[in-house]
Amino acid sequence: MKPRMVLMFIIFISVYLLLNFYIGWHGAFLLRYSGAGVPQGVYWIVFFLIAFSYLIGRARLLPGPAGRLFKVIGSYYFAVLEFSVLLLPLADLAAWLLHLGGVEASVYIPAIGYTVTAVMIVLLLWGSWNAWSPVVRTYPIDIRKKPGAARTLKIAVASDIHLGNLVGRRHLHRLVRRINAMEPDLILFPGDVIDDVIEPFIRNRMGEVMQQLKSRLGIYAVLGNHEYYGGHIEEYIRQMDTIxxxxxxxxxxxxxxxxxxxxxxDKTSEAAGGGGRMSTEALLADLDKTLPIVLMDHQPYGFQQAAEAGADILLSGHTHRGQFAPNHFITRRLFELDWGYMRKGNLHVAVSSGFGTWGPPIRLASRSEIIQLVVTFTD
Structure with a gap:
């Protein structure tokens, strides 16, 4: 590893350890005042196993189902970690004010601790419902081209499905039912169909479910960053071609x-070797510009370049709209459009918050969604 990467890793682990010690200390404090009688040594061992469970599962330090279980636990813990970082400073402030007011610690510590725990549970349940209850968002689009006899075209779009150990056949069945109910002319997947490795997709026979999708003009997809992370691109493409x-x-x-x-x-290819990727201009150069052109690019960059190259519709995902609040304030600043629809000249841009989730299946200030484009052609 390069020295810079080693330094970044050390900084990351150090910050992660400090954050978890801060969270774990509050848990230990609450246990002591609640009279639960859990030995401190046992508590800290269990706590740090949970805190590092995603890394343990991802590194495949445990075989088969045990490793997958640790990865699932760790995924949920990421949500607990972020909510704790937001809630615990407020809890500390409340405790300090109550202490100044002369309230006994044996009274306010359990009260604040149980309140924070209850709020955490509500956020997790609410976020879980948002993640597993997809909505269909419809964007009507007018394109001043008339390629043939058809006056309208219905396109179903689902990005960031993240099929893997957490998002599996049950959620995939929801996708198939919702899309087939639209009776789309065309189905498009703008990247991150799988969540890194392809093994869960094959083991759980998810291809059998995807194969039930129906459209008149076919189904097309592009690669996302997670297909690159998994390192199984050729096998993934072979699996997709089969279905x-x-x-x-x-x-x-x-x-x-x-x-x-x-x-x-995907933009990840620029750093992954193998020749990078073509520019939008070069990719669209030989296309018949009298036809409507739909461009899929997983990460929502280069809107102006797409417009100048002659694309009529640009479809992206990647952002998840932050997945859970307040991350959406960050994605809003990082991208020209992090979610929703915008018009840029003659270009129509739609960025999806995604159908699946990365890490915890938790969504706050975002929803699991499918996009339905109703395209109308005008002279």
Missing amino acids: GVRVLRDETVTLPGTLAIAGRK
């Missing part, structure tokens, strides 16, 4: 008399 999903890697497809579909490699 009738074509993955576009800096490729275009023209549906005669209807539209053209272009799919870029």
Whole structure:
């Protein structure tokens, strides 16, 4: 590893340890005042096992189901960690004010501790419902092109499904039911269909579920950053091809008399070797511009370049809209559009918050969603 990477890793682990000690200390304090009788040594061992369970599972230090269980526990703990960092300073402030007011510690510490725990549980339950209860968002789009006899086209879009150990067949069935109910002309997946490794997708036979998707003009996808992280791109593409999903890697497809579909490699490819990726201009250069052009690019960058290259629709995901509050304030500043719809010249941009989740299946200030584009062609 390069010295800079080693330094960044040391800083990350140090900060992570300090945050978890801060959280764990509050838990130990509450246990002592509640009279639970849990030995401190046992408490801290269990606590840090939970705090590092995602890393343990991800590093495959435990085999099979045990490793997967640790990864699931660790995923949920990420939400607990962030909510704790937000709630515990407020709890400390309340405790300090009550102490100044002469209230006994044996009274205010359990009261504040149980209140924080209750708020945490409510946030987790609410966020879980948002994650597992998808909505369909419809964007009507007018394009001043008339490629053929069709006056309208219905396109179903689902990004960031993140199929893996947490998002599995049950949620995938929801996707299939919702999309098929739309009776779409075309289905598009703008990246991160799987969550890193492809093993859970194969082991749980998720391809059998995806194969039930129906559309008149086919199903197309592009790679997201997580397909690159998993390192199984060729196997992933083979699996998708088997079930009738074509993955576009800096490729275009023209549906005669209807539209053209272009799919870029993910931005991650620029640092992953293998020649990087084509520019939007080069990718669209040879397409018939009299046809509507739909461009998929997983990460929502380069809107102006897409507009200048002649794209009519740009579809992205990646941001999850922060997935849970207050992260959406960060994504709003990082991207020109982190979620929703915008018009940029003649270009229509739609950025999805995603159908699945990364890490904990928790969403606050965002929802699991499918986008339905109702495209109307005008002369």
